[in-house]
Amino acid sequence: MLAVAAAVLALSFSAGASSASTPADISPYASQAKQAGLTATQTAALQGEVGRYLAQTGGKQVAANVIDLGGKHLMFVALPGEAHPRDMTNGVLADPCALPVAYGYFCAYSGRNYTGTPIPMWKCALYRIPWTANGSWINNQTTGTVANFLDNNGVSGWHDSGAFSADDDAPWYWVHWVKNC
Structure with a gap:
């Protein structure tokens, strides 16, 4: 459990460390989405979907497409139009x-x-x-x-x-x- 928390924390800091703000920088996780091959439009759509889930279910966003609902409850959000969530954490977090x-x-x-x-x-x-x-x-x-x-x-x-x-x-x-x- 401690290892997962440390990985989430490290992921949050590395994903949020972007320099200049551009239209693609919709969230602190924009660089993570870009590394996963998402366009700026896809990144914005994904962040919108994550935002809707945060409003409906609560929790805290910990990666471009991951919401921590507490404890062992990591919700991986699929990009609108895709059948399954992508692994944008490079295996750091498991769905x-x-x-x-x-x-x-x-x-x-x-x-x-x-x-x-x-x-x-x-x-x-x-x-x-x-x-x-x-x-x-x-x-x-x-x-x-x-x-x-x-x-x-x-x-x-x-x-x-x-x-x-x-x-x-x-x-x-x-x-x-x-x-x-």
Whole structure:
């Protein structure tokens, strides 16, 4: 845990160290996005997407496309129009929702077939789901751990059959929260 925190801190300082401000310098992570091959337009679109997720889910941006939701919860944001998040950290941070999903996690995806931006859920908690279109999810928590899908009133409208389980075409329109345990 300490190693991850140190890596995030180092990444934040190195990514934020840019000199002159240009239109491509949308965020302190613009140089990181440029190193990943993003254009200024793509960088702006990605930062806009990250900004929307920060407003909806909270957390702190720690890399060009990574939001720290606290603890072991690193949310990797996909560039608009791309099926999966890119690794813009050069392997310094690992996406627990990259396929195959890391053991112990429940991952909710913005797109069908485990695509788009995933929300990793590790600690037993209530997680905000910011999507309204169909997406997908994978429950790879400890065997038998059941996830509950709650509406905007916090009422459980459905629960899965327990880990391991998955749905490649899940309707998020009514789901406002997931309690992963």
